[in-house]
Amino acid sequence: MTTAQQTVPSDRPTDPAESxxxxxxxxxxxxxxxxxxxxxxxxxxxxxxxERFGSVDNILTILRLASITGVLAIGMTFVITSGGxxxxxxxxxxxxxxxxxxxxxxxxxxDFHWIVIVFAALAVGAGAGLVNGVVIAYGRVVPFIATLAxxxxxxxxxxxxxxxxxxxxxxxxxxxxxxxxxxxxxVLIWMFxxxxxxxxxxxxxxxxxxxxxxxxxxxxxxxxxxxxxxRHIMYIYGLAGLTxxxxxxxxxxxxTAGSSTHGMLLELDVIAAVVVGGTLLQGGRGTxxxxxxxxxxxxxxTNLFTINNMSISAQAVARGVIIVAAVLxxxxxxxxxxx
Amino acid sequence: xxxxxxQEAPLERPGxxxxxxxxxxxxxxxxxxxxxxxxxxxxxxxxxxxxxVHCLLGQNGxxxxxxxxxxxxAHQPTAGRILIDDQEISIPHPVAALKHGIATxxxxxxxxxxxxxxxxxxxxxxxxRGGFTQRREAARRTREILGRxxxxxxxxxxxxxxxxxxxxxxxxxxxxxSHDARVIIMDEPSAVLDxxxxxxxxxxxxELTSQGVAVVYISHRLEEIRRIGDxxxxxxxxxxxxxxxxxxxxxxxxxxxLMTGRTVEYAFPERxxxxxxxxxxxxxxxxxxxxxxxxxxxxxxxxxxxxxAGLVGSGRSEILETIYGARRATSGTVSVxxxxxxPGSVPSAxxxxxGLSPEERKSQGLVLTEPVYRNITLSTFARMAKGxxxxxxxxxxxxxxxxxxxxxRPASVDxxxxxxxxGNQQKSLLARWLVHGCDVLLLDEPTRxxxxxxxxxxxxxxxxxxxxxxxxxxxxxEIPEVLGLADHVLVISEGRxxxxxxxxxxxxxxxxxxxxxxxxx
Numbered sequence: 002m003t004t005a006q007q008t009v010p011s012d013r014p015t016d017p018a019e020s021x022x023x024x025x026x027x028x029x030x031x032x033x034x035x036x037x038x039x040x041x042x043x044x045x046x047x048x049x050x051x052e053r054f055g056s057v058d059n060i061l062t063i064l065r066l067a068s069i070t071g072v073l074a075i076g077m078t079f080v081i082t083s084g085g086x087x088x089x090x091x092x093x094x095x096x097x098x099x100x101x102x103x104x105x106x107x108x109x110x111x112d113f114h115w116i117v118i119v120f121a122a123l124a125v126g127a128g129a130g131l132v133n134g135v136v137i138a139y140g141r142v143v144p145f146i147a148t149l150a151x152x153x154x155x156x157x158x159x160x161x162x163x164x165x166x167x168x169x170x171x172x173x174x175x176x177x178x179x180x181x182x183x184x185x186x187x188v189l190i191w192m193f194x195x196x197x198x199x200x201x202x203x204x205x206x207x208x209x210x211x212x213x214x215x216x217x218x219x220x221x222x223x224x225x226x227x228x229x230x231x232r233h234i235m236y237i238y239g240l241a242g243l244t245x246x247x248x249x250x251x252x253x254x255x256x257t258a259g260s261s262t263h264g265m266l267l268e269l270d271v272i273a274a275v276v277v278g279g280t281l282l283q284g285g286r287g288t289x290x291x292x293x294x295x296x297x298x299x300x301x302x303t304n305l306f307t308i309n310n311m312s313i314s315a316q317a318v319a320r321g322v323i324i325v326a327a328v329l330x331x332x333x334x335x336x337x338x339x340x
Numbered sequence: 341x342x343x344x345x346x347q348e349a350p351l352e353r354p355g356x357x358x359x360x361x362x363x364x365x366x367x368x369x370x371x372x373x374x375x376x377x378x379x380x381x382x383x384x385x386x387x388x389x390x391x392x393v394h395c396l397l398g399q400n401g402x403x404x405x406x407x408x409x410x411x412x413x414a415h416q417p418t419a420g421r422i423l424i425d426d427q428e429i430s431i432p433h434p435v436a437a438l439k440h441g442i443a444t445x446x447x448x449x450x451x452x453x454x455x456x457x458x459x460x461x462x463x464x465x466x467x468x469r470g471g472f473t474q475r476r477e478a479a480r481r482t483r484e485i486l487g488r489x490x491x492x493x494x495x496x497x498x499x500x501x502x503x504x505x506x507x508x509x510x511x512x513x514x515x516x517x518s519h520d521a522r523v524i525i526m527d528e529p530s531a532v533l534d535x536x537x538x539x540x541x542x543x544x545x546x547e548l549t550s551q552g553v554a555v556v557y558i559s560h561r562l563e564e565i566r567r568i569g570d571x572x573x574x575x576x577x578x579x580x581x582x583x584x585x586x587x588x589x590x591x592x593x594x595x596x597x598l599m600t601g602r603t604v605e606y607a608f609p610e611r612x613x614x615x616x617x618x619x620x621x622x623x624x625x626x627x628x629x630x631x632x633x634x635x636x637x638x639x640x641x642x643x644x645x646x647x648x649a650g651l652v653g654s655g656r657s658e659i660l661e662t663i664y665g666a667r668r669a670t671s672g673t674v675s676v677x678x679x680x681x682x683p684g685s686v687p688s689a690x691x692x693x694x695g696l697s698p699e700e701r702k703s704q705g706l707v708l709t710e711p712v713y714r715n716i717t718l719s720t721f722a723r724m725a726k727g728x729x730x731x732x733x734x735x736x737x738x739x740x741x742x743x744x745x746x747x748x749r750p751a752s753v754d755x756x757x758x759x760x761x762x763g764n765q766q767k768s769l770l771a772r773w774l775v776h777g778c779d780v781l782l783l784d785e786p787t788r789x790x791x792x793x794x795x796x797x798x799x800x801x802x803x804x805x806x807x808x809x810x811x812x813x814x815x816x817x818e819i820p821e822v823l824g825l826a827d828h829v830l831v832i833s834e835g836r837x838x839x840x841x842x843x844x845x846x847x848x849x850x851x852x853x854x855x856x857x858x859x860x861x
Contacts (some may be wrong), residue, residue, distance in 0.1 A: 186365065206730055208722045217717060218707035225666060225698055225705070226718040227690030284708045 076244030084284025102259025130242015179254025217284025647826030
């Protein structure tokens, strides 16, 4: 019964001078700070490490290090933009590697194709994410608690299935594919790039992305505008789970084994990267570009520290300081842009 | 409400005739406030005498809120002087304002839901001894202040989150009183109060002024200003355009002219009359929501405006929200053009062509951090999209059309929605449903916090929509508004329809009588 667009006749023309204010310029400016930070870190790397830092090999190492966290961070960007949080992605990643590797070691049938491993991991990830989503959206459990429960449960389930053993994967087709290079760049990095581009398109160019921002910005307004808020929240956690599944495939490729310890505490790095990237923790604003920069900043820093023989503990302290500093700077920046 | 103390009645209101006899207590001179890209204030003067009620008038966006924030220490003026007792002062932060005896009651409720009433009243200036809060003393003083406000039924130990909006307003008022203020600024204090509570507020204001406290009173309701005001300062576009006008001798026409810069009749549009054969579009039958309202049946025909009149808390807003599916009805049905809606489903209502402009624009209507055009297309972006891909160009085009048609200002669709004034936010909500195309529009408090000039404009807009065939159901706490705008009026009291009549056949007194009877029964 929906009629066409209505209009009301007007008696006054608009003032074109008033529409000069640019809104679109802001995200670019905000990300500029992150680009500068990344450049500064690279400069520090060249100064202290020289060729050891700047070599093509090392740069690929940095990107490979970034790729798994990066894929998870894309999913997390959606979750945080919608006003939620997902603490379970690391555990779900672990569960998915175990599930897929168990399948691979137990299924000895001749016609077994390695792609089954991929689909198994994706299904486990998305499934666990949807469980999160149902509990949060329809059970009305706060995301922090619901995904904390999944964090514990998924890790436990992974230990039960694997009996806490590392399950080495010896499926040639799978390993050949995911450990290969494509035009000199490892497949894992290509996957990260692909997921990032897809994530950007979905967040900025699709109705799914628009709903995500609206639900995070004002869930009540979104509901009263006719958006199916609960269903959308369920999908968002499903999406985060799916990225955990993708990350699990990448982890299997990188380590050639499934293990219940995969992805331990990874959710913290992921959340840190997203927040440093400029996505608002209270929801309503998210940036994929910022997230990618956030991930790169952390992996480049880790590499820089390692090259300079900094201990793991010292690295952790430095990371903590950097998270706070980055968020402080961004808040200042945002505040000065506002008032 | 005959509660004027006989001793207080002959209180000689320091009349507007003798301003020269007293020196201003608070004076603002040439206040300028720039925000990046905008001049909010551009030379504002304000003189406040001791013991007067000084009314601040101006359209939305005239700079009233900014001026108050400057006084409260929340904003720093770019230029200008603030003097108290002829001493120049600076107010770098809110505590400084309180130190100078300036207390502020903001329009947006600034209470902490999780704390008790007493804790809220003494928030920021807790009574303590050696770091331990003196809960009993705070409770005692709070009880005393609440008594003065005529609200002894609110316990100091009650959690504020459990109070109604009006109750929270009382707490906010009590907080202002808990400071030994010399000037109290009240930003639209009556907006969420019903008429009885407004009477209480006026009594408190009388009491304050008799103690020498000055009140800066901001309201859109001219009748209130007529009742309690002494002098009026009018702001327009960040400039003082009328200064120290005596309330008693300034005509409404003059005031409106100052505020708008043009002569506006505060009038309602003509009712063209709904043809007898106009089809019933919205049909609500025996709708009930347990504990809130029961047995509400109403019909709205194409081109008709039906108004729901009643006091705050009578269930008016809940009726609208239930029709819209935002609340699940306990029983009863809603049909649009003969098609039954799925109960408790907003998407079902929206698909059927119902639009709701909710009571709380900011918390229920808009995504404030998103640009205007995305707020306008919040119900339609999915329809405009092609296979899930957004068509932002179409969205902006549709939004721009509405911005022009509704004369929404500023006329930019890229600004964040939070930068708009109340009236323009209201317009963007209307625009949302105009883009969508609605057969039924539900308007909840369409003019709350909207200034006089923009009001007549909104009334005209609503009538034109009805003329175009939309069925409109409107709720307002201002009875004259319902009577003036609607073709047909339903009086609601305690969740029941107690009377229905054509708008011409009923007046404000009759409505009030009905409402009171319903309450007494």
